[in-house]
Amino acid sequence: MSAAWMRVKRKQSMLLLAMHLLPVIACAAASSQFQPRVESHTRETDYTLGSIARQHITLHVPPGFELDPASLPPPAQNEAIELRDVHWTSSDTDTERVIQLEIDWQIFVAGDTVKTMPLKKLHLEFNREFKHEQQRLTVDVPADKVIVSSLLPARIDAEHVQLYPDAPLPEWSLAGQLWTLAGWLSLLSLGVIYLLWYAGWIQLPQEKRMPFRQAWRAIRTLDVHGQAERLQAMRLMSRAMDQFAGHAVTAENLARVLTTHQVLDPYRIALQQFYQEVQQAFFAGKPLALSMQDLKQLAKKLSRVEVS
Incomplete structure (x- = not known):
């Protein structure tokens, strides 16, 4: 009787353990099946030396993952493309977390012709604490491209170096305006005389x-x-x-x-x-x-x- 009772208790314990582990296994399976998605958009044209190119990135990651700011590129100096500002927002649904990321890149190089320049690649990391375990997720963002124009013409010759002639001044007749001014002054004088007399x-x-x-x-x-x-x-x-x-x-x-x-x-x-x-x-x-x-x-x- 005691051995049978022990077998029943063992089965009940295994059943309770399975019931507790089932959500964990299901969540882990869902996370393993979820594939992060990246959408990046940057205006390509109308850039020159010193311009700011804003890159709009939309990231779809599993629920609960937070962007690690340390994975963002630090503001650089003395580079052709430098990061100037980063900010992001996030929103959650039942199945995913959507992160809207905006990065401002400043262009510090321009050649003598119009050329295409790539922005920097991004290796973004996300962290999530699940059942006292730290989970990490890495998402690669390909580099967008921008078209940078030169500040100078592609070719400088004698025709472009010559200054334009001064534009002639418009003809401005003072006769009409002087007569108008004289009329107003006369009216003003008559008004003042009348007020003094009154x-x-x-x-x-x-x-x-x-x-x-x-x-x-x-x-x-x-x-x-x-x-x-x-x-x-x-x-x-x-x-x-x-x-x-x-x-x-x-x-x-x-x-x-x-x-x-x-x-x-x-x-x-x-x-x-x-x-x-x-x-x-x-x-x-x-x-x-x-x-x-x-x-x-x-x-x-x-x-x-x-x-x-």
């Missing part, structure tokens, strides 16, 4: 027929703080109002004047206050309530009636 800095002959503008010019020269100057400003404003209306204007007939001259209607309240001050100052002898600044502002507003 602001009261210059006086034109037609201003003699503008009593409010004449009064504003005279009031601007008076002292701001003097009582006599304020009375003089009120006289100038009153005289200008009489000249504009064509008769003497007082507080009694101001409403009729405003009805006759509609342009003065926006200043009705200011003119009513002004003539009340005139009546109080000149006939009642009371002190003025209007300041010189108020009189200047009123004269300036009335002067704009004449120029608008």
